[in-house]
Amino acid sequence: MNKNVIRIFSASLKILLHLVLIVLLTVVTQIGGVIYLITLIVVKKNASRRRLKKGVVFSVLYLSATFLIVPYVAPLFGRERIKETENITAHNFFYKLANRNYVRPELNKALQHIAKDFDRKNNGIQLVYLDANFPFIDKFPLLPHLSHNDGKKIDVSFVYNEQNGALTNKKPSVSGYGVYENPTTREYDQITVCKRKGYWQYDFPKYLTFGKVNKDIEFSIMGTRQLANSIVKQSEIGKLFIEPHLKTRLKLNSGKVRYHGCQAVRHDDHIHFQLK
Numbered sequence: 001m002n003k004n005v006i007r008i009f010s011a012s013l014k015i016l017l018h019l020v021l022i023v024l025l026t027v028v029t030q031i032g033g034v035i036y037l038i039t040l041i042v043v044k045k046n047a048s049r050r051r052l053k054k055g056v057v058f059s060v061l062y063l064s065a066t067f068l069i070v071p072y073v074a075p076l077f078g079r080e081r082i083k084e085t086e087n088i089t090a091h092n093f094f095y096k097l098a099n100r101n102y103v104r105p106e107l108n109k110a111l112q113h114i115a116k117d118f119d120r121k122n123n124g125i126q127l128v129y130l131d132a133n134f135p136f137i138d139k140f141p142l143l144p145h146l147s148h149n150d151g152k153k154i155d156v157s158f159v160y161n162e163q164n165g166a167l168t169n170k171k172p173s174v175s176g177y178g179v180y181e182n183p184t185t186r187e188y189d190q191i192t193v194c195k196r197k198g199y200w201q202y203d204f205p206k207y208l209t210f211g212k213v214n215k216d217i218e219f220s221i222m223g224t225r226q227l228a229n230s231i232v233k234q235s236e237i238g239k240l241f242i243e244p245h246l247k248t249r250l251k252l253n254s255g256k257v258r259y260h261g262c263q264a265v266r267h268d269d270h271i272h273f274q275l276k
Contacts, residue, residue: 074135087115159223178209238276
């Protein structure tokens with residue numbers, strides 16, 4: 001293999017790696033791919049210590065865009081950053097860092113009402129959100145979700161008990177997803193039904209926990225039922241998705257409580273709800 005072929009192969013591989021990074025950053029954060037492209041333009045190819053400079057420039061540009069620019073541009077697209085209070089918080093910093101914490105103003109207001117209503121019943125127990133939506137462009141997918149693409153949807157965590165029965169803000173996984181409250185032998189098992197039909201993705205979030213934590217806590221029927229009821233009583237909310245066995249166990253009688261279908265993923269690790 002002559003030097004020209006090696007040079008062409010090396011250049012092609014670098015381009016491919018750049019493309020992979022651009023796609024990955026776009027999928028995870030929406031704006032990261034564009035920021036990476038800008039970084040490649042700003043940091044010249046012949047710059048000394050180029051990798052270090054690229055890392056620094058990308059970090060500065062990305063953080064500046066995420067926390068200083070995007071929150072002021074997003075309202076032009078009908079979305080705003082979730083307003084965090086003592087009653088509302090992200091499960092972890094990733095959701096804010098990755099720009100996955102944007103909703104329509106109506107949903108933001110509903111979240112405030114839900115959190116206050118729930119706090120009145122359970123002082124100090126927070127509404128903990130997971131994935132919401134990206135800040136820009138309707139129909140832009142927020143993977144791995146099928147429908148978080150219009151500012152109208154959000155996932156929130158279940159509520160859990162300490163071993164002494166007291167409610168806690170602790171959750172059982174690092175990501176907030178993937179630790180299931182499985183159906184008992186006496187409950188309807190929609191999960192098995194979907195998997196037997198060939199919907200392999202239905203169980204996929206179990207690979208997205210990024211680690212299990214707080215193994216001494218347990219699912220709170222009372223706390224999660226109260227949270228779900230606080231959600232569905234808001235007039236702006238049109239649907240709440242949860243697994244059928246939990247709808248029965250929690251005695252959720254509202255017509256807003258629906259089943260999401262086998263084409264999605266299972267919802268016995270979180271609650272999904274959305275505007276009308």
